[in-house]
Amino acid sequence: MAEKKEQFEPKIIGFLCNWCTASAADLAGTTRAQYPPNMHPIRVMCSGTVDPMYVLKALLSGADSVMIGGCHPGDCHYVSGNYKARRKIAMLKQIFKSLGLDENRIWLRWISASEGPEFARFIRQITEETRKQGPSPMASDWTV
Amino acid sequence: MQEKNGAVLVIGAGVGGIRSSLDLAESGYKVYLTDRSPGIGGTLIQLETWFPDNQCELCKLLPVFSRDECSQVCLRRDLMHPNIELIPNSRVSKLSGKEGDFKATLNIKSRWVIEERCTACDLCAQVCPVEISDEFNRGLQKRKAIYVRNPQAIPNVYIIDQEHCTKCGKCVEICPTKAVVLNKPDETKELSVGAVILSAGATELPANQMGQYGYGYYANVITNIQLERLLADAGPTHGELLRPSDNKPPRKIAILQCVGSRDMDRNYCSEVCCMYALKESMMLRERYPDAQVTIFYMDIRAFGKDYYRYHLQAKEKGVNFARSRVSRIRENPKTKNLFLLARDEAGKSISAEYDMAVLSVAQCPSPNLTELSKVMNISTNKWGFIDTPGFYITHTSRPGVFVSGSASGPSDISETVIKSSAAACEAASILAKSQKQAAEKKTVHKHQTGKEEDVKIAVYICQCGKEISSIVNIEKTKEFAKKLPNVTSVEDVGFLCLPETLDNVKQAVAKSGANRVIFAACAPYRYQRLFSDALAEAGIDASQWQLVNFQEQLAWVHKDNPTLATRKAQNLLAMAAERLRTQGPLEVPTAEMTHNCLVVGGGISGMTSALSLADQGLDVTLVEKAGELGGHSRNLYYDLIPDNPQALVKGIIDKVKSNPKIKVLLNSELSGISGHIGHFKSQIKSGDKVEQIQHGAVIIATGASDYQPTEYSYGKDARVITQHELQKRLAEGKLGKPATVVMIQCVGSRNNTHPYCNRTCCSEAITNARKIKELSPETQIFILNRDIMAYGFKEQYYTQAREAGVLFHRYEPESEPKVTAGEKALTVEWPDPALPGSLEIDADLLVLSTGYIANEGNATIAKMLAIPLTEDGFFKEIDTKFRPVDVILDGVFITGLANAPRSLAEKIIEAQAAAQRAANVLSREQLTSGRIISEVDKRRCSCCGLCVEACPFDARSLNEEEHYAVVEETLCQGCGMCVSVCPNDAAKLRGQKEKQVFSMVEIGLSA
Amino acid sequence: MTKSATLEVKDGKIRQAINGFLKDLFAKKVVKAMLVPLAHPAGTNVVQALISDPANLDNADVYAPVMPVNSAKILQAMTRLTPTDRKTAVVLRPCEMRAVVELIKLKQVQPDNLIFIGIDCPGAYSVKNYPKFVSEKKTSDDFVKAGFMWADDAMLRAGCQICEYPYPLTADISIGMLGLEPGKVILQADTAQGEAALKTLGFSIDTDSDIAKKRQAALTKLAADVKERRKKFFAKTKEEIGGIEKLTKVFASCIKCQNCRQACPVCYCRECVFISPTFELESDKYLRQAEKKGGIRMPADTLLFHLTRMNHMGNSCVGCGACEEACPNDIPLLKLFQLIGSEAQELFGYVPGRNVEEPLPASAFREKEFEWIGEK
Incomplete structure (x- = not known):
């Protein structure tokens, strides 16, 4: 009998805002909401702190997708960081689109501190979607 | 930090209690924050969002300075301040003794669970056989007899519901840390405090008391809190709105206002319900665009700053408004749909079918409050709220005991926050005199090496019984960790949080010579304080240890994938080790402080702020444009609060003049200001003379201007006057006995030019009308209005006015009253929506209820300070709810009419709140910022200014001479906005350099 | 409303007329110095020079079809630390002018005391191709008179062939020829400073003159043509380079010399992040990266470098093509940057160099925008 082909396990880097999304991640845990362990989180103070270069670095160093989690618009601890984050990600996604790269591997999502279930739902979603997309070609390309 | 003597007891840990506590704690006082419930948050944590942003922002309550003293995480997770x-x-x-x-x-009621031993693993609840209705979700789901109130409970410790516990002992048996002790006795504790702040809140009226609406037996009649829980992502339906009867999404929803308030039993307005009904209706429309939402109401009391706009927004979003009080609800037993029976404004019966009805139930005093008032010997009003005599609405009948929040009457978040800062201010004034009890001293940490080769990392992995070890392969992870660079030891322990374990770990760390520590355990908010204190004793500074969350973000969420979970565990450990390895000690920067305050504006607000600061021992310069103090309040003769405004204002003026700490500059203006918190420099212009002063903070209380009406021939016809002018005539006895007086509300406000409610004019009209009736009972008075803003206890005076024969008629903004000037009388004509056709009255006197417009000078001050104004030209607060007197620039506070229209009593608390916010920083010896702040690599900086524009806090500026950006460290909040916008890494964030992030990314992606 | 004057051209000698006008700026004491292209004695290049003696203007050749360096870069070097203390005229091609505007926003150029003289630009050849043009005994006058013919001259730099704005968007004085009969030149004053200068020189200023209108009409028509041309060009580019495989092939010849960023007028950093300590790694970090993929290209981070550069300056890219000119290995950088630049600029509704008051997309945001990002 042929050996069962191993399921592709995407590698995902997540930048989580300290105030909202990181709290939501903890809440997901407290309520034991289950999600796959493919996303490895890095806590940042604000989604607006995330330099697009971090995202590029992750995608070129082996990430199959990258997520940035921030507070909902209007709810930034630092007034407007999430609006600035959104602009930066819009720019990055546009560059990817123009160059025929897969912009759908860059995810920005607003998840507030009390949205633990939503956090778990989202990680399930990003993991499954990335799994469907398959390994990111730039993640494994040695020539990048 | 400067430590003063004195302690305060704060009763009630809702938003008000938290605000008061943080304010006092920031000023260096010891605070005992108590709550009858097992955790903090009050009503607020049952809600996920609130107006006007329909977002959370609870974290904005946290201190801006000395941030590292207080937990820097979401306030739903933790509140930690030494x-x-x-x-x-x-x-x-x-409560015995006296003020000071x-x-x-x-x-202290026993939880029957030892706090220090509970790990919140939930095993006890899983075996508990008792199921009861869950109070936090208002009965929408069940909980066990041993439980934690909500998933984000602070403290996160289980508790046994003694009333329902059957003492079967299953929880005792299963608890891995022996934390459950049935019949653990209650304790008592004696506290010595200088002042008490009562912020015990209010409660909702039990909705089943309003039998006509069928709450409790019609499944689809719910309360607004239940609606909030149903809309909450962390609620019983995960944010899905489903009808309790059939779990189907309702399509037609009715929201009923004034359920249990504004009636015979409770002749007051619940104040908060209009705004939350607007919020809920908008949320419903946004999430379910097909849903029809109708609010049944009498008046929409959207009277706060920018609330009127919010009201308009709801209309734009398609919320239906029906001006009608629902008299009954009946259910269709088959469909469980609801029939609402009501009369519309014109008296026509209406009956409509809805899928769901939401009751905006009245806020009323809790039994707890009644008990407290007795215990503390403070008087209550006729409804049982704490009585606040006179204009000082944080005062109680007992000196030294202050009240805030809804305990003295229904209050929304921003009013609660203002009252709470004001109460803190009153308490601080007492403590400043009494010098009682000192706050605890913090351990002094020794500093550690910054050189990478000397870094020695000790790793401790908590198994948390089996909670972590059953998912994460501990042995493999240990082996992995041992190979990481600079890691010198890796240990695993059963329960890191248990006192005995932590003690061992502390000693081991101290002995081992490790200078960095990683704890792989649970979420930071759980034991951060405990771990931090233990490690401090072992000589490890807060910036030199890392907590890796193996529990909430790992074991508890990846139960079915131990292999990948272990990979993640390893990577998380490696990432933390990398961060510690490349991070030297982070110092807390400090800056010098000028300990005095500039108050601009000598009206009631400015004077009150000045006095409050002086009472706390701070020097104040009070600048007033006019030749005398008092501002608008000098023209106030009567108020709905039965006290004498003239005497109050005169008293305050005298106190200000005679206070040696206050320097009053009359006929003076602020002509320039520069600098920032701790050291502002201002120019005060008095005539030709310009004086320079240095100050640490500034309070802007420059007031507003009276709206000069152009409507209704004002200024041309002597029979048309404003309410202020009427009041003056009344006071001077010059009114005479007119046969008919007509008052028109909302003149020059709530229209396109001034789309805001002036908040005070309805009260003023009612006050004046009652006074006229008192002096001349024969006079007929008509008050033409759109909504009567008799919020809170003002409602009773509205009722009294009606009882005294004052006639209230409505008009619609589309058909404003028309006035024709005749020789004998002014004829007022308008269609009353409640009546057919038009009404016509001949008036002897027409009184226009006009409000305030923003001062033109606001723009100049705003420009000097680079702070924003609202669309209406008032100063813009940084956060409407949680920081209502702060602006974006730290050290600048706004109060009084310069902020928004408010009543006299409301101005006083707001001014005290502004004073307290200023005192929080002014009373410190130095300014201290947080550890994580941004810095500049001067050599690399191109001085392009992108970071300056990106900084939300004005912490960055350019040194144009030497061409690099500079950071004002105490203003920097560490958000890192500058870092992400700087193209070449010249802007850096301490504790999170780009290089560190890159390494962590690489490591996070390891196999 | 346009304000313009006619520059008299004798015997079809445009270069001479323009040089005369420039000399007059000195003679009438409007300026004391000038940054202007001068023919290099070698005859193989025309280079920018900062002159104080108007005699040098005999060698000025504003329309010589070569642009060795984007002058914005020169102005950055000149004025970043201090603005000029004497009036200095700067003669610029439109792409140079636009880059200057971007650098003013970024505080890299201090415009005080500068008078910007822009030109309608017929394009330029590569520095290495210019001698060919000279060897055919052609002059800039011949070049200009042959018309503005981007589509037909295959030797023109790629950037010039698809230039979106071959006319100055902001200048004090524009030297206008577009749409006019060969040999006709107007001087259009677009600022008060420009108008004052022309008046000092004794020009009579016409408002909305027929000739100015004629030029304006030509610009409008040109805009439509250019749009079409660019659309085709970008579609073709996407085919050529789209997707990670093709993209890595494009950069196969990159040696990470950073000449592109060195030449780019809007890459303004004093020192690139890619040579900063952030990218100085210990050997084990390189090895770890290599282990993860089995191997990595060295020097590392080629694509990260280019993508980051696109992210940093895509919105300010004026399409001057200096990057491509500077690349020793002929990587089609102009194509790539104009592709991503123009699409990003469209996304943000931003035109680099259009207006000095227009905030850079990096430092602005709106509460209601890109709402498709972030929501469920």
Whole structure:
């Protein structure tokens, strides 16, 4: 009998805002909401702190997708960081689109501190979607 | 930090209690924050969002300075400040002594769970056989007899519901840490405090008391809190709105206002319900665009700053408004749909079918409050709220005991926050005099090496019984960790949080010579304080240890994938080690402080702020444009609060003039200001003379201007006057006995030019109307209005006015009253929506209720300080709810009419709140910022200014001479906005350099 | 409303007329110095020079079809630390002018005391191709008179062939020829400073003159043509380079010399992040990266470098093509940057160099925008 082909396990880097999304991640845990362990989180103070270069670095160093989690618009601890984050990600996604790269591997999502279930739902979603997309070609390309 | 003597007891740990506690703690006072419930948050944590942003932002309550003293995470997760001792599950049983020297006895109800040993693993609840209705979700789901109130409970410790516990002992048996102890006795605690702040809140009226609406037996009649829980992502339906009867999404929803308020029993307005009904209706429309939402109401009391716009927004979003009080609800037993029976404004019966009805139930005093008032010997009003005599609405009948929040009457978040800062201000004034009890001293940490080769990392992995070890392969992870660079030891322990374990770890760390520590355990908010204190004793500074979350973000969420979970565990450990390895000690920067305050504006607000600061021992310069103090309040003769405004204002003026700490500059203006918190420099212009002063903070209380009406021939016809002019005539006895007086509300406000409610004019009209009736009972008075803003206890005076024969008629903004000037009388004509056709009255006197417009000078001040104004030209607060008197620039506070229209009593508390916010920083010896702040690599900086524009806090500027950006460290909040916008890494964030992030990314992606 | 004057051209000698006008700026004491292209004695290049003696203007050749360096870069070097203390005229091609505007926003150029003289630009050849043009005994006058013919001259730099704005968007004085009969030149004053200068020189200023209108009409028509041309060009580019495989092939010849960023007028950093300590790694970090993929290209981070550069300056890219000119290995950088630049600029509704008051997309945001990002 042929050996069962191993399921592709995407590698995902997540930048989580300290105030909202990181709290939501903890809440997901407290309520034991289950999600796959493919996303490895890095806590940042604000989604607006995330330099697009971090995202590029992750995608070129082996990430199959990258997520940035921030507070909902209007709810930034630092007034407007999430609006600035959104602009930066819009720019990055546009560059990817123009160059025929897969912009759908860059995810920005607003998840507030009390949205633990939503956090778990989202990680399930990003993991499954990335799994469907398959390994990111730039993640494994040695020539990048 | 400067430590003063004195302690305060804060009763009630809702938003108000938290605000008061943080304010006092920031000023260096010891605070005992108590709550009858097992945790903090009050009503607020049942809600996920609130107006006007329909977002959370609870974190904005946190201190801006000395941030590292307080937990820097979402306030739903933690509240940690060395000066605040949180005592949940407690009630005050005795309060003796007097202002400045109280003795309070606290009864601390036992949880039957030892706090220090509970790891919140939930095993106990899983075996508990008792299921009862869950109060937090208002009965929408069940909980066990041993439970934690909500998933984000602070403190996160289980509790046994003694009333329902059957003492079967299953929880005792299963608890891995022996934390459950049935029949653990209650404790009492004696506290010595200088002042007491009562912020015990209010409660909702039990909706089943309003039998006509069928709550409790019609499944689809719910309360607004239940609606909030249903809309909450962390609620019983995960944010899906489903009808309780059939779990189907409702399509037609009715929201009923004034359920249990504004009636015979409770002749007051619940104040908060209009705004939350607007919010809920908008949320419903946004999430379910097909849903029809109708609000049944009498008046929409959207009277706060920018609330009127919010009201308009709801209309735009398609919310239906029906001006009608629903008299009954009946259910269709088959479909469980609801029929609402009501009369519209014109008296026509209406009956409509809805899928769901939401009751905006009245806020009323809790039984707890009644008990507290007795224990503390403070008087209550006729409804049982704490009585606040006179214009100082944080005062109680007992000196030294202050009240805030809804305990003295229904209050929304921003009013609660203002009252709470004001109460803190009053308490601080007492403590400043009494010098009682010192806050605890913090351990002094020794500093550690910054050189990478000397870094020695000790790793401790907590198994948390089996909670972590059953998912994460501990042995493999240990082997992995041992190979990481600079890691010198890796140990695993059963329960890191248990006192005995932590003690061992502490000693081992101290002995091992490790200078960095990683704890792989649970979420930071759980034991951060405990771990931090233990490690401090072992010589490890807060910036030199890392907590890796193996529990909430790992074991508990990846139960079915131990292999990948272990990979993640390893990577998380490696990432933390990398961060520690490349991070030297982070110092807390400090800056010098000028300990005095500039108050601009000598009206009631400015004077009150000045006095409050002086009472706390701070020097104040008070600048007033006019030749005398008092501002608008000088023209106030009557108020709905039955006290004498003239005497109040005169008293305050005298106190200000005679206070040696206050320097009053009359006929003076602020002509320039520069600098920032701790050291502002201002130019004060008095005539030709310009004086330079240095100050640490500034309070802007420059007031507003009276709206000069152009409507209704004002200024041309002597029979048309404003309410202010009417009041003056009344006071001077010059009114005479006119046969008919017509008052028109909302003149020059709530229209396109001034789309805001002036908040005070309805009260003023009612006050004046009552006064006229008192002096001349024969006079007929008509008040033409759109909504009567008789919020809170003002409602009773509205009722009294009607009882005295004052006639209230409505008009619609589309058909404003028309006035024709005749020789004998002014004829007022308008269609009253309640009546057919038009009404016509001949008036002898027409009184226009005009409000305030923003001063033109606001723009100049705003420009000097680079702070924003609202669309209406008032100063813009940084956060409407949680920081209502702060602006974006730290050290600048706004109060009084310069902020928004408010009543006299409301101005006083707001001014005290502004003073307290200023005192929080001014009373410190130095300014201290947080550890994580941004810095500049001068050599690399191109001085392009992108970071300056990106900084939300004005912490960055350019040194144009030497061409690099500079950071004002105390203003920097560490958000890192500058870092992400700087193209070449010249802007850096301490504790999170780009290089560190890159390494962590690489490591996070390891196999 | 346009304000313009006619520059008299004798015997079709445009270069001479323009040089005369420039000399007059000195003679009438409007300026004391000038940054202007001068023919290099070698005859193989025309280079920018900062002159104080108007005699040098005999060698000025504003329309010589070569642009060795984007002058914005020169102005950055000149004025970043201090603005000029004497009036200095700067003669610029439109792409140079636009880059200057971007650098003013970024505080890299201090415009005080500068008078910007822009030109309608017929394009330029590569520095290495210019001698060919000279060897055919052609002059800039011949070049200009042959018309503005981007589509037909295959030797023109790629950037010039698809230039979106071959006319100055902001200048004090524009030297206008577009749409006019060969040999006709107007001087259009677009600022008060420009108008004053022309008046000092004794020009009579016409408002909305027929000739100015004629030029304006030509610009409008040109805009439509250019749009079409660019659309085709970008579609073709996407085919050529789209997707990670093709993209890595494009950069196969990159040696990470950073000449592109060195030449780019809007890459303004004093020192690139890619040579900063952030990218100085210990050997084990390189090895770890290599282990993860089995191997990595060295020097590392080629694509990260280019993508980051696109992210940093895509919105300010004026399409001057200096990057491509500077690349020793002929990587089609102009194509790539104009592709991503123009699409990003469209996304943000931003035109680099259009207006000095227009905030850079990096430092602005709106509450209601890109709402498709972030929501469920």
